[in-house]
Amino acid sequence: MKARNLKRLLGGLAAAATLLAFSPVGAANAAExxxxxxxxxxxxxxxxxxxxxxxxxxxxxxxxxxxxxxxxxxxxxxxxxxxxxxxxxxxxxxxxxxxxxxxxxxxxxxxxxxxxxxxxxxxxxxxxxxxxxxxxxxxxxxxxxxxxxxxxxxxxxxxxxxxxxxxxxxxxxxxxxxxxxxxxxxxxxxxxxxxxxxxxxxxxxxxxxxxxxxxxxxxxxxxxxxxxxxxxxxxxxxxxxxxxxxxxxxxxxxxxxxxxxxxMKSATPTVEKRLIKPSNGAAGIGDELTYQIIASIPLTTGFSHYKYVLTDQPSAGLTYEPDETTVEISNSEIFDTAGSQAVDVPAPTGYEVTPAVGSTPTSGQAITFNLSKVIRLISQGDGTSAHPQYFGSHFIKITYKMRVDDQAVAGNVHNGVKLAYSNDTQKQPDNDNGDDNTAPNQPASEGVIDHTNDPNDPNQPKVYFYNFGIVDQARNNHSTKLDDATFQIKDSDGHVIRFYPVKDANGKVIKGSYKKAADQRDSNTAATTALRRASAPNDAVDGTLTAGQLRFDGLAAGVYTVEETDPPTGYSEISKSTFTVTIDTDAPYSAAAPHYKNGGDVFDLVEANETGWTHAQNPTHFIEVNEVNSISQLPMTGGAGVILVALVVMVLLAGAGGIYVYTRRSEKALGNEG
Known part of the structure; x- marks a missing residue:
């Protein structure tokens, strides 16, 4: 038997291939x-x-x-x-x-x-x-x-x-x-x-x-x-x-x-990693980061089980926050408000995220988003308005948060994304979780898109944090570097920042080296607000800091106030320095190439300065802080000179007042005796 009156139409050219298909055609006519x-x-x-x-x-x-x-x-x-x-x-x-x-x-x-x-x-x-x-x-x-x-x-x-x-x-x-x-x-x-x-x-x-x-x-x-x-x-x-x-x-x-x-159209899924907040990558230790993974919804026709697992592999210094993850689908990569909608997660479990909600992830721990169950249902749909069919031009958007933690190292905070997906209907996974086939079945086949190996891959957004340092020295002899001065640093809101002393590989504190603590609560007694380079010889020296130098690491862009709370032994309490440091990453600068500026103190013992700075591993911008052990060493011109004159006048007035009072009292005493 033969099937007659067939007309071919290549249909479904949207994803991987097309079936032979035939469309209606009328009865044969006399011209045939x-x-x-x-x-x-x-x-x-x-x-x-x-x-x-x-x-x-x-x-x-x-x-x-x-x-x-x-x-x-x-x-x-x-x-x-x-x-x-x-x-x-x-x-x-x-x-x-x-x-x-x-x-x-x-x-x-x-x-x-x-x-x-x-x-x-x-x-x-x-x-x-x-x-x-x-x-x-x-x-x-x-x-x-x-x-x-x-x-x-x-x-x-x-x-x-x-x-x-x-x-x-x-x-x-x-x-x-x-x-x-x-x-x-x-x-x-x-x-x-x-x-x-x-x-x-x-x-x-x-x-x-x-x-x-x-x-x-x-x-x-x-x-x-x-x-x-x-x-x-x-x-x-x-x-x-x-x-x-x-x-x-x-x-x-x-x-x-x-x-x-x-x-044919390529059926290779696409995956992209974005850092949403802060968009320029400038952050500090303890700051929260918002990431997005944008991945296309593949065609899963012919699959009873389909593997679709996304993995974020962060460097040490990033910790996943499992309680704030959302998954959406959209017909646009832009995911504007009008175009996106929440995924209708099928019962009973939908997608799975590891570490799970309520867990306590560790620094550098990988995060897996297993969408194997939901992706096949999204791609194939069931013909209802509640479960429409999405694939080809539709995308999955995963939004999640991580925090820069205490293990972060300047210039080396980044994370990429990897997608493992099924790529052969004849070598399918064994179950809805996308797990590999077990014997006697042949191993499941999968493709991999990996953005985790190359730190320069744009799908590995980098996070930058910053440091600066001070050199404490005698004003009358800059070659005399001073230890034992104590400082504190305040953020733009006036909060005193807590730091951890940096230790060497043997666990010994490095002289003058501090890194911001991720936990800024007062209950974190392991962190300190008193930043000091001890003169005692029992601390380690890492070779990058010499006498009189302190370094403060793990800071975000912003304006900081440095206050000297205790001068070195033998130096003046009156002239303790207070000055500002500004780290600017806004255009024309960037997170990778910020701009530094520090304001001078009221005694002109800290010189105002600004400089460009190119990011490198553990860079330090040092600011000179001068100490005096005699009031005569204070500058006599400029703002400090005016203050010095005012101090002298106040002292003289106070002395004159003392003489006046003494004189009046003496006269009164004489009068009483007469």
Whole structure:
């Protein structure tokens, strides 16, 4: 039996491949002319199947085509456009070893997809005829049931009975063995280009085929980090006349879609990592950071289980905050308010995040977002408004927070993202969590997109924090460096900042080296606000700080006030310094290249200065603080000179007042005696 009045439409060109599909066509008209076809004539074996797409979908890929049926007859109109084609499974015979029979496999796949107990009457040995009759989306007097007339729609190219038939058939062991025998007449192979850019237009073409319908399977062996093996495809070649001189590839009223052409689009998921707050990466120890992962929703057709696991691997110095993670989907990478919506997480558990809510993560601990359960349901949907189908142009957005912790090292705070995803329907995960297959099943196949190895990858946002230092010295002899002075630092809100003394590898405190504590609460008694370089020799020296030097690390951009609370032994209490330090990362500066400026103190013992500064490992901007051990060493000009004069005048006035009082009292005493 033959299925007649078929019209091909390449549908569903949005993700990995397209199914052969047919759209309605009317009854034959008087202008139709039969095309003489002999599928067994070697002269007619000039049909082709051409796979077209970007390099990311074709480069390095291998494809195998298995003929399922041939064209038996066709007709055309006066414009040499096809008006009808009939198909038969005649050449899908059962000759040869039993384990290579594919007609039984085709029947099994049809019954599994249809749910019927037998093929339609008259089609027992013509499965392709039954597929064409019922599922290729055409309407005629033969197709009275119209079981799947929407198979040429975008959604049905990835679901429905036709898709189920192709998926079931490609997974059959006998079909796999038949396709592995490339010496057979009904099997052909082709490889895509091995070089070129992922954005280049590329093709892979089967040539010398008998005209008919073919199962095309992406048989690429290894695809880690590249486009996954495309979903199995059911496609038709051009129609070739018996003599091989005439080739027809266009249906009437459907010139846009050509027989023999498979249009591929890359199905490689995409993943991007963003630092949202602070957007420029300028932060301090203890600050909270907001990150986003933007990942495309893949096509999961053909998968009963699908792995989709995102991993954030932070450097030491970042700790995940598990209580503030959200997951959304959107039809836009921008995720504006109007375009985004919360994921409808399916019961019972949806996606899983590790470390879980309520746990206590450690510094540098990896975070995994396992969306294996939810991603397949999102991609495939269930046809309801509550669970629509999202894939291709839709994206997952994960928003989460981390905190810069006490293990952070300047210039080395960063984190990237890795995506592991299923890439072969024939090597699927074992369960809904995306776990690998267990024996005796073959190992699951997966692709990996890894943005965790290269610190210069833009998908590894860097976080910068800053430090500055002071050099405490005698004003009258700058070569005399002073220890034992005590300082404190206040933030722009006037809060005194708590620091930890920095220790060497042996746990010994390094003279004068401090790093801001992530925990700024008063209850954190292990941190101190009294910053001092001890003169005692029992502290370690790390080679970067010398006598009189102190360094304060772990600071964010902003304005800080440094106050001297105790001078070195033997130096004046009156002239303790107070000055400001400004770290600016706003344009024209940046987080990687900030600008430093410090204001002078009232005694002019700290000189106002500003300088540009290029980020490097453990950089230090030092500010000179001068100490005096005699009031005469204070400057006599400028602001301090005015204050000094005022102090002298106050002293003199106080002395005069004392003389006056004494005199009056003496006079009074004399008067009392007279």
């Amino acid at each position: 002319t039969p095309i003489t076809i002999d599928p067994m004539d070697p002269a007619s074996r000039v049909a082709t199947l051409t796979i077209e797409g970007k390099g990311s979908a074709i480069k390095g890929h291998s494809f195998t085509a298995l003929r399922l049926g041939v064209y038996m007859s066709a007709s055309k109109n006066g414009d040499n456009e096809l008006t009808s084609v009939s198909t038969s499974s005649k050449n899908a015979d059962s000759t040869g070893p039993a384990d290579e029979h594919i007609l039984p496999a085709m029947k099994d796949a049809y019954l599994a997809a249809s749910g019927a107990s037998s093929l339609p009457a008259g089609y027992e040995d013509n499965v392709i005829g039954a597929v064409s009759k019922n599922w290729l989306g055409y309407a005629s007097t033969i197709n009275t049931s119209n079981e799947d007339t929407t198979s040429n729609s975008r959604a049905k190219a990835y679901d429905g009975k036709l898709r189920q038939f192709v998926t079931n058939l490609s997974g059959n062991a006998n079909v796999k063995r038949r396709m592995a025998d490339t010496t057979r007449d009904d099997v052909a192979t082709v490889a895509g280009p091995t070089s070129g850019a992922d954005t280049d237009d590329m093709t892979a073409q089967f040539t010398g085929l008998k005209g008919g319908i073919y199962l095309v399977v992406d048989t690429t062996a290894a695809l880690s980090g590249s486009s996954p093996a495309s979903i199995p495809m059911l496609v038709g070649t051009q129609v070739t006349s018996k003599d091989g001189q005439s080739v027809y590839d266009t249906f009437a009223d459907d010139a846009a879609n050509k027989l023999g052409v498979i249009k």
